[in-house]
Amino acid sequence: MQTDQRLVDGFGRVATDLRVSLTDRCNLRCTYCMPEEGLDWLAKESLLTDDEIVRLVRVAVTMLGVREVRFTGGEPLVRRGLVDIVQRSAELDPRPELSLTTNGLGLARTASALAAAGLDRVNVSLDTVRRTTFQELTRRDRLDDVVAGLAAADAAGLRPVKVNAVLMRGVNDDQAAELLEWCIARGYQLRFIEQMPLDAQHGWSREQMVTAEEILGLLSQRFELTEAEEPRGSAPAEKFLVDGGPATVGVIASVTRPFCGDCDRVRLTADGQVRNCLFAREESDLRTALRAGASDEELASRWRAAVAPKRAGHGIDDVAFLQPSRPMSAIGG
Ligand code: SAM
Numbered sequence: 001m002q003t004d005q006r007l008v009d010g011f012g013r014v015a016t017d018l019r020v021s022l023t024d025r026c027n028l029r030c031t032y033c034m035p036e037e038g039l040d041w042l043a044k045e046s047l048l049t050d051d052e053i054v055r056l057v058r059v060a061v062t063m064l065g066v067r068e069v070r071f072t073g074g075e076p077l078v079r080r081g082l083v084d085i086v087q088r089s090a091e092l093d094p095r096p097e098l099s100l101t102t103n104g105l106g107l108a109r110t111a112s113a114l115a116a117a118g119l120d121r122v123n124v125s126l127d128t129v130r131r132t133t134f135q136e137l138t139r140r141d142r143l144d145d146v147v148a149g150l151a152a153a154d155a156a157g158l159r160p161v162k163v164n165a166v167l168m169r170g171v172n173d174d175q176a177a178e179l180l181e182w183c184i185a186r187g188y189q190l191r192f193i194e195q196m197p198l199d200a201q202h203g204w205s206r207e208q209m210v211t212a213e214e215i216l217g218l219l220s221q222r223f224e225l226t227e228a229e230e231p232r233g234s235a236p237a238e239k240f241l242v243d244g245g246p247a248t249v250g251v252i253a254s255v256t257r258p259f260c261g262d263c264d265r266v267r268l269t270a271d272g273q274v275r276n277c278l279f280a281r282e283e284s285d286l287r288t289a290l291r292a293g294a295s296d297e298e299l300a301s302r303w304r305a306a307v308a309p310k311r312a313g314h315g316i317d318d319v320a321f322l323q324p325s326r327p328m329s330a331i332g333g
């Protein structure tokens with residue numbers, strides 16, 4: 001692929017990692033993400049169809065240099081066409097790396113079909129292994145389903161199975177070490193993510209956020225952590241060996257140690273809007289062009305134009321910072 005055909009921005013960063021949101025709906029209500037009553041879901045006719053998603057993924061992979069495609073949401077497992085979308089994406093040449101970010105509900109049923117369709121890996125979100133805390137955090141009593149989903153993903157070979165956790169002060173921050181122990185015992189790779197200002201309720205505050213430094217402090221009370229030597233590159237997680245390894249733990253300090261300078265991501269929302277950053281305040285509409293009969297070349301050119309003005313950083317620390325109007329669940333986390 002010639003350099004000028006890729007998704008390059010004004011700072012020379014190249015987007016090769018595409019996050020595709022398959023739906024804004026979800027069957028959990030994590031307090032750091034959604035209000036209890038849910039949100040006004042996107043109208044059905046504005047959602048991309050399976051064929052439209054596969055077409056845009058094909059344009060990204062074959063014309064724009066995208067190498068990794070991660071399906072997310074909302075909860076991607078609630079989308080009926082998921083296995084088919086994965087399968088058709090896996091048939092592309094060059095074949096992209098395919099992964100899924102999920103809350104794990106229903107994964108026990110679908111993990112083997114997803115693996116057979118060509119899914120390479122999963123990230124399952126799990127913030128606690130205590131039932132009451134799970135219920136408090138997600139507002140649903142579904143811990144057992146997530147645990148079963150993780151085991152099924154592992155059995156289906158969707159490895160390494162990664163677990164994403166967010167710590168909330170006074171809710172599960174006392175359980176960080178326990179969660180790590182639980183993941184290590186099962187061979188899952190745990191990564192803690194700093195809570196970001198992306199919830200629909202605007203409940204985030206810097207004071208309440210459990211910082212990466214605090215997380216490392218909490219883990220160090222039980223484990224000896226040493227920095228893993230592998231280069232971080234564009235991977236957002238800082239990796240640590242646990243008690244000398246081989247087990248590791250990752251910490252994603254999105255807020256306190258941003259990695260925007262190395263960002264290689266671009267996002268496509270479930271209603272066909274390109275976002276060049278989680279925190280972008282602008283979106284570029286591919287759906288309207290696509291439905292008006294745009295050619296692949298035209299879609300690719302619109303996509304490049306959407307990435308070009310990507311800002312240097314998310315600016316959470318700027319006084320002028322404004323949270324994006326779409327919440328994380330509608331952008332695709
Ligand atoms: N429903 C799927 C899930 O939970 O994995 C996929 C979508 S979810 C928005 C993607 C990831 O974003 C999850 O790991 C979740 O924990 C994380 N997340 C949601 N809201 C967040 C926030 N305010 N700050 C940091 N991470 C958040």
Ligand code: SF4
Pocket residue numbers: 026027028029030033034073074075103125329
């Ligand atoms: Fe749903 Fe994922 Fe948001 Fe939790 S974090 S409410 S599982 S979209």
